[in-house]
Amino acid sequence: xxxxxxxxxxxxxxxxxxxxxxxxxxxxxxxxxxxxxxxxxxxxxxxxxxxxxxxxxxxxxxxxxxxxxxxxxxxxxxxxxxxxxxxxxxxxxxxxxxxxxxxxxxxxxxxxxxxxxxxxxxxxxxxxxxxxxxxxxxxxxxxxxxxxxxxxxxxxxxxxxxxxxxxxxxxxxxxxxxxxxxxxxxxxxxxxxxxxxxxxxxxxxxxxxxxxxxxxxxxxxxxxxxxxxxxxxxxxxxxxxxxxxxxxxxxxxxxxxxxxxxxxxxxxxxxxxxxxxxxxxxxxxxxxxxxxxxxxxxxxxxxxxxxxxxxxxxxxxxxxxxxxxxxxxxxxxxxxxxxxxxxxxxx
Numbered sequence: 001x002x003x004x005x006x007x008x009x010x011x012x013x014x015x016x017x018x019x020x021x022x023x024x025x026x027x028x029x030x031x032x033x034x035x036x037x038x039x040x041x042x043x044x045x046x047x048x049x050x051x052x053x054x055x056x057x058x059x060x061x062x063x064x065x066x067x068x069x070x071x072x073x074x075x076x077x078x079x080x081x082x083x084x085x086x087x088x089x090x091x092x093x094x095x096x097x098x099x100x101x102x103x104x105x106x107x108x109x110x111x112x113x114x115x116x117x118x119x120x121x122x123x124x125x126x127x128x129x130x131x132x133x134x135x136x137x138x139x140x141x142x143x144x145x146x147x148x149x150x151x152x153x154x155x156x157x158x159x160x161x162x163x164x165x166x167x168x169x170x171x172x173x174x175x176x177x178x179x180x181x182x183x184x185x186x187x188x189x190x191x192x193x194x195x196x197x198x199x200x201x202x203x204x205x206x207x208x209x210x211x212x213x214x215x216x217x218x219x220x221x222x223x224x225x226x227x228x229x230x231x232x233x234x235x236x237x238x239x240x241x242x243x244x245x246x247x248x249x250x251x252x253x254x255x256x257x258x259x260x261x262x263x264x265x266x267x268x269x270x271x272x273x274x275x276x277x278x279x280x281x282x283x284x285x286x287x288x289x290x291x292x293x294x295x296x297x298x299x300x301x302x303x304x305x306x307x308x309x310x311x312x313x314x315x316x317x318x319x320x321x322x323x324x325x326x327x328x329x330x331x332x333x334x335x336x337x338x339x340x341x342x343x344x345x346x347x
Contacts, residue, residue: 022084028072030094032065037146039063039095040070060147070094097150101140101213102162108132108222120222121171125183133174133190134218139166140211149209161210169204170215173197187221 032038041063072090079085107113108120113134120132139162141149153161177193178186186193198215205212 022076022086023088025074025088028074028090030070030072030096032068032070032094032096033098034068035100036096036098037141037143038065038067038070039097039147039150040065040092041095042091043093044091057147057151060150064147095150095154097141097146098158099141099143099146100158101138102158103136103138103214104162104167105134105136105218106167107134107218109219113218121167121174122224123171123175123178125178125186126180127182129183130224131183132222132224133178134220134222135167135170136214136216136218137162137166137170137212138214139205140213141209142211145206145209145211147209148207152208158210166201166205166210166212169201170197173200190217190221 030038039060041060072094073092074088075091076086077089079087103114105113106119106121108118110117113119118132120134122130122132124130139158141158149158153165156164174193174197177196181189194215194217198212201215202212
């Protein structure tokens, strides 16, 4: 039996000699993606005096590396009593921050939103009516804020920070603001309330290295009591019916006003047409009267002209007669056709 043990021990020693003096020192690397920021921090050698600075924001900024591949320094770590009982362990650690944007949509309806289940943020109004609020948000970590993010959220991914911390902050502000108003007023002020939640959340997380680029409503309010939603819908329909009827009344009034205006315009046109016809007839009558007057005047003028010409002819004839000599075919004295010329004495 002892002989067998000796042979086995010799075999183990021989194998150990054949395989060297322990595990080989194999260089280890950490790859850094384009959307990641890396920090190389020591795992050993931190002094008590340096603990206050260790993992501070300033320290992390100094530990930031710009390379895309980091080689990890190694040292031997004993694992047993034999000379080859050891392993190689890194003396530094690479901590990476994924800066890729994260978007979440927390809604109250099934098969909607990021998770496809009811994730609405539930709040309560001043009159103790509970309802869910849908929220949409997008967050990211900038290169400049990576150290700050790591300092505040070491060990957490951005996705976890958004799902836990950001969601909790938004829910807290919405609960506070909606609780200050009754349901009706809160519904009317939901945009203003969301603006407050957005501003407070963005400012709070920017100080911790998270940049929120969007925070707003994702859907309407979802009420815990379905009858409340039914009553709101019925009230809305009634208000819509009133508005529709008011619009119809206004439209009818406009139609009536237009018809009256058309009728007045037609009546005015008829009046103008009648006045125009009267004016034409008056003009015709006036023209006829003027024509008649002109005709009478012309007749009188022609008659006067004839009379003048006749008188001139008689005068000329009388002047050409020699005293005592009468034409052979002269009319006898006293003839009415001589107009008393035969009785006139020559001067």
